[in-house]
Amino acid sequence: SAVISQKPSRDICQRGTSLTIQCQVDSQVTMMFWYRQQPGQSLTLIATANQGSEATYESGFVIDKFPISRPNLTFSTLTVSNMSPEDSSIYLCSVPIQGAGGYTFGSGTRLTVV
C-alpha cells in the first residue's frame, strides 16, 4: 500500500497565525482526503483534494479557513488559517489503498493552538 509522509508531526501555534501541513505519497493517487480528529473524538472529513481542480469541502468547513493545494498526484497541503484554540486537533491525510478497498492514513499532525 502507499506510504504517506506527513509533516510536521506536531506544532504549537499562536492564535491568529496559520499552519501548513504537508502530505507526500510514494505513489500517484487520484484522490487525497484531509481529516480532523478533535480530542477524544472520531475522525471528521474536512475535504477531498483533487488534482487539477478545487478541493471539495464537507459541510461546516470552508476554503478560507482550510485552503488546500494539490499541485500533483503525489502531494497535497492543508493550511489551518487564523487559528484559534478550537482548532487544536490532530489533522490527518488519507489516500486509497490500491486494490484493497481500504484507505491508509498519514501519521498525523498534532496541533495545539495557544
Added chain:
Amino acid sequence: GQNIDQPTEMTATEGAIVQINCTYQTSGFNGLFWYQQHAGEAPTFLSYNVLDGLEEKGRFSSFLSRSKGYSYLLLKELQMKDSASYLCAVRDGGYSTLTFGKGTMLLVSP
C-alpha cells in the same frame, strides 16, 4: 447523511473473544471499513466489507449484513496490544469519502 453507532467502551480478558458491533443508517452504501487506532497514532486499516458475509483475516474477522445495516468486528485470542479504539466507517454510494463512527475503546486486561 450517515448515522453510525457503535458502543463507546468494551472490556475483555486476554485470550478471550470480543465482538464489536456497528449499526449504520445511510443514504447510500459502498462499503464498510474497520480501523484500529492506538492512542496518539493514526488509524490502521483492518478490514473492508462490501458484500454480505464474513471476511476473515487472521485473528480478526468482520461481518456485514446490508439489509440490516449491521456489521461486527470479531477479535479472537485477544492480546494486550489489542487495547485500542476500533472505528467503524461507511463509504457513501456515489463517493469515495468515509464517514466514521465515534469509535469503541477496547481495554484488554490480563
